[in-house]
Amino acid sequence: xxxxxxxxQALSIxxxxxxxxxxxxxxxxxxxxxxxxxxxxxxxxxxxIRSNEREKHSGRLRVTLDTSxxxxxxxxxxxxxxxxxxxxxxxxxxxxxxLSFGAGTTVTVRA
Amino acid sequence: DAGIxxxxxxxxxxTGTPVTLRCHQTENHRYMYWYRQDPGHGLRLIHYSYGVKDxxxxxxxxxxxxxxxxxxxxxxxxxxxxxxxxxxxxxxxSDLLAGGVNEQFFGPGTRLTVL
Numbered sequence: 001x002x003x004x005x006x007x008x009q010a011l012s013i014x015x016x017x018x019x020x021x022x023x024x025x026x027x028x029x030x031x032x033x034x035x036x037x038x039x040x041x042x043x044x045x046x047x048x049i050r051s052n053e054r055e056k057h058s059g060r061l062r063v064t065l066d067t068s069x070x071x072x073x074x075x076x077x078x079x080x081x082x083x084x085x086x087x088x089x090x091x092x093x094x095x096x097x098x099l100s101f102g103a104g105t106t107v108t109v110r111a
Numbered sequence: 112d113a114g115i116x117x118x119x120x121x122x123x124x125x126t127g128t129p130v131t132l133r134c135h136q137t138e139n140h141r142y143m144y145w146y147r148q149d150p151g152h153g154l155r156l157i158h159y160s161y162g163v164k165d166x167x168x169x170x171x172x173x174x175x176x177x178x179x180x181x182x183x184x185x186x187x188x189x190x191x192x193x194x195x196x197x198x199x200x201x202x203x204x205s206d207l208l209a210g211g212v213n214e215q216f217f218g219p220g221t222r223l224t225v226l
Contacts, residue, residue: 030210030211031210031211031212031213033214040220041219041220042115042201042217042218042219042220043154043201043203043215043217044217045214045215045216048212048214050210050212088153088154092211092213097142097207097211097213098144098156098159098169098213099156099213099215100156101146101153101154101155102153103151103152103153104153
């Protein structure tokens with residue numbers, strides 16, 4: 001069963017705006033990861049945040065993790081047309097190493 | 112795509128026929144995975160391998176089998192394809208690093224249509 005659930009399912013923004021998507025999960029985790037998938041392609045790893053971390057940055061990406069609420073958010077700042085893609089959160093349970101993916105958020109960046 | 116290839120990339124087959132999908136890696140990663148991706152479901156794990164000849168079932172393994180006779184190759188077989196197995200199939204690889212870090216690298220996918 002899916003561990004992570006993303007919200008919203010779809011997001012449309014103007015180029016230059018920020019995009020925020022959220023992920024909620026059900027069980028305790030070792031780490032949480034975000035992946036991007038461009039249309040017709042495989043997934044690409046973006047960022048990993050461990051359960052003892054609260055925030056992490058990578059370029060224009062900012063990820064937060066709140067283990068008390070079992071939720072994470074991904075913020076893409078100053079969006080570009082090339083950011084148009086689907087974004088997936090994936091959780092690694094505390095007692096396992098396999099990923100469990102959510103259904104994803106589809107982001108469209110309008111020029 | 113990080114040294115991972117999948118073949119074929121597209122396949123159309125008929126119900127009841129056997130189908131084998133191949134995943135090949137050049138990264139020497141220990142772990143290999145097969146997922147299927149369907150609208151509204153994200154990626155669901157079918158089978159995975161934690162070493163040569165070591166495989167186990169994922170959450171949607173019914174109707175699928177796998178084999179891994181060498182590090183580089185992980186085969187997914189549909190013994191008798193059904194229309195419900197129409198999907199996009201992704202292979203992924205990873206190593207398990209310290210602290211449970213398990214970043215996965217994905218292949219380009221195989222689009223399978225079962226008529």
